[in-house]
Amino acid sequence: xxxxxxxxxxxxxxxxxxxxxxxxxxxxxxxxxxxxxxxxxxxxxxxxxxxxxxxxxxxxxxxxxxxxxxxxxxxxxxxxxxxxxxxxxxxxxxxxxxxxxxxxxxxxxxxx
Amino acid sequence: xxxxxxxxxxxxxxxxxxxxxxxxxxxxxxxxxxxxxxxxxxxxxxxxxxxxxxxxxxxxxxxxxxxxxxxxxxxxxxxxxxxxxxxxxxxxxxxxxxxxxxxxxxxxxxxxxxxxxxxxxxxxxxxxxxxxxxxxxxxxxxxxxxxxxxxxxxxxxxxxxxxxxxxxxxxxxxxxxxxxxxxxxxxxxxxxxxxxxxxxxxxxxxxxxxxxxxxxxxxxxxxxxxxxxxxxxxxxxxxxxxxxxxxxxxxxxxxxxxxxxxxxxxxxxxxxxxxxxxxxxxxxxxxxxxxxxxxxxxxxxxxxxxxxxxxxxxxxxxxxxxxxxxxxxxxxxxxxxxxxxxxxxxxxxxxxxxxxxxxxxxxxxxxxxxxxx
Numbered sequence: 082x083x084x085x086x087x088x089x090x091x092x093x094x095x096x097x098x099x100x101x102x103x104x105x106x107x108x109x110x111x112x113x114x115x116x117x118x119x120x121x122x123x124x125x126x127x128x129x130x131x132x133x134x135x136x137x138x139x140x141x142x143x144x145x146x147x148x149x150x151x152x153x154x155x156x157x158x159x160x161x162x163x164x165x166x167x168x169x170x171x172x173x174x175x176x177x178x179x180x181x182x183x184x185x186x187x188x189x190x191x192x193x
Numbered sequence: 194x195x196x197x198x199x200x201x202x203x204x205x206x207x208x209x210x211x212x213x214x215x216x217x218x219x220x221x222x223x224x225x226x227x228x229x230x231x232x233x234x235x236x237x238x239x240x241x242x243x244x245x246x247x248x249x250x251x252x253x254x255x256x257x258x259x260x261x262x263x264x265x266x267x268x269x270x271x272x273x274x275x276x277x278x279x280x281x282x283x284x285x286x287x288x289x290x291x292x293x294x295x296x297x298x299x300x301x302x303x304x305x306x307x308x309x310x311x312x313x314x315x316x317x318x319x320x321x322x323x324x325x326x327x328x329x330x331x332x333x334x335x336x337x338x339x340x341x342x343x344x345x346x347x348x349x350x351x352x353x354x355x356x357x358x359x360x361x362x363x364x365x366x367x368x369x370x371x372x373x374x375x376x377x378x379x380x381x382x383x384x385x386x387x388x389x390x391x392x393x394x395x396x397x398x399x400x401x402x403x404x405x406x407x408x409x410x411x412x413x414x415x416x417x418x419x420x421x422x423x424x425x426x427x428x429x430x431x432x433x434x435x436x437x438x439x440x441x442x443x444x445x446x447x448x449x450x451x452x453x454x455x456x457x458x459x460x461x462x463x464x465x466x467x468x469x470x471x472x473x474x475x476x477x478x479x480x481x482x483x484x485x486x487x488x489x490x491x492x493x494x495x496x497x498x499x500x501x502x503x504x505x506x507x508x509x510x511x512x513x514x515x516x517x518x519x520x521x522x523x524x525x526x527x528x529x530x531x532x533x534x535x536x537x538x539x540x541x542x543x544x545x546x547x548x549x550x551x552x553x554x555x556x557x558x559x560x561x562x563x564x565x566x
Binding site: 147 | 429430431432433434447448483484487488490
């Protein structure tokens with residue numbers, strides 16, 4: 082099966098915002114979801130599963146399938162399709178299950 | 194018209210474990226499974242193999258439960274060998290966490306009663322300091338806990354799938370999607386009608402959870418069963434942090450954490466409610482404060498199948514010879530004994546004097562209502 086991205090960015094008047102994925106800057110249209118931004122940027126793998134370690138990427142794009150889990154600004158297991166891009170957002174792949182202790186003093190998920 | 198030796202009504206854990214046990218003995222078995230409009234207790238449970246406290250007030254049930262978990266390794270290895278599915282049996286012992294002195298005292302009183310009745314009944318009572326050593330991460334709100342090496346857990350969804358697959362491999366015929374609308378009992382056995390399907394069989398096993406009330410009525414028996422709703426919350430997957438199951442918080446083999454266990458009398462409503470979910474979450478976070486930052490991804494309600502005393506019914510029906518009524522609300526804990534002892538008893542291969550304690554007629558004389566055992 083071909084693995085080329087099927088996503089083509091439609092012409093848009095939206096101004097760009099800068100996000101980071103795994104430390105790399107990406108210019109993406111404002112107003113779209115992190116999942117859409119990653120797919121439109123040609124990124125193929127956005128996480129590894131917690132059970133088998135298989136590589137995965139966004140799928141349903143509507144908050145249901147949980148395939149698009151990423152770390153956003155240090156918060157693990159965020160659904161990339163439910164987070165809107167904003168300037169300076171730092172996104173990393175979700176590599177397997179999140180740690181529990183890491184988050185113990187971090188505060189809440191409210192910032193996203 | 195299908196013809197078979199035994200018809201089992203109910204494709205949940207009780208029905209499938211029984212069907213599997215019968216098929217292993219060479220019986221031809223047909224299972225009728227209503228479909229997703231049924232209440233499906235086997236798809237909503239918590240996955241514990243729980244012994245401690247079970248059978249308080251009825252020692253035979255405590256013995257039956259202990260016998261069941263002793264048989265569990267045999268069932269797990271049979272299922273693994275036949276289907277390749279590892280149901281994640283973990284018999285590590287389990288903790289009942291107590292958040293007040295009163296809770297702890299009541300728990301200890303019950304376990305002591307059971308120990309007095311059974312003799313051999315291992316458990317330990319741990320105060321918070323000792324408990325923290327044994328179960329790291331437990332919060333200061335936990336006054337203490339009872340630990341029993343008899344307890345454990347499995348992945349209940351993998352168990353249901355493994356039983357279905359094992360049954361299929363053993364030649365069990367599964368008819369899904371239709372509710373049983375009629376049972377005729379005649380001299381030559383039974384004819385069960387479900388939708389367009391009809392099944393004739395010599396023996397009949399009723400294992401339809403709350404549906405057994407209606408099925409029993411077809412055969413002239415009143416079956417006293419009531420729903421008790423439990424709600425369960427499930428978290429995102431997290432790295433393993435909990436080495437043992439507790440009766441309210443359990444981490445699954447795949448990383449999610451299940452939080453329970455409420456009990457409500459709300460009739461046949463298997464939904465969820467904010468107040469109960471909040472209580473469950475609050476108790477879980479007080480038990481393990483690190484859960485305070487974990488996301489919940491799912492919640493559901495499911496209906497326990499309860500008799501007036503909370504204990505099972507295993508009954509050969511007097512008004513319909515060849516028909517057996519089976520009911521329990523611990524289909525996970527008891528799965529091994531259902532497959533490996535109860536089924537051989539139904540098939541007439543073994544005597545099982547233990548089941549006498551679980552006869553239907555006890556409700557004619559014992560109107561007292563007790564909480565689930």
